[in-house]
Amino acid sequence: MGKIFKERLLSMSYMMISMYTGMCIGLTLGVMFGALYQGDLFYTTLLSIGIGGTVGLMIGVIHSHYLPSKV
Numbered sequence: 001m002g003k004i005f006k007e008r009l010l011s012m013s014y015m016m017i018s019m020y021t022g023m024c025i026g027l028t029l030g031v032m033f034g035a036l037y038q039g040d041l042f043y044t045t046l047l048s049i050g051i052g053g054t055v056g057l058m059i060g061v062i063h064s065h066y067l068p069s070k071v
Contacts, residue, residue: 026052
């Protein structure tokens with residue numbers, strides 16, 4: 001399925017997928033960490049932003065057209 005999407009989707013679609021996934025993971029972890037560490041809201045916000053950004057970056061790099069692909 002990954003090969004089919006790699007051939008059919010545009011790079012803008014990959015950017016939207018990585019942004020959406022990173023944002024959803026960041027928001028979910030922000031709510032979970034906020035409920036767990038109620039006194040440190042600033043720390044949990046920074047932690048969820050960092051994790052969501054890292055996940056979005058990893059997904060974006062995986063789907064990047066700049067990486068060498070097997071032809």
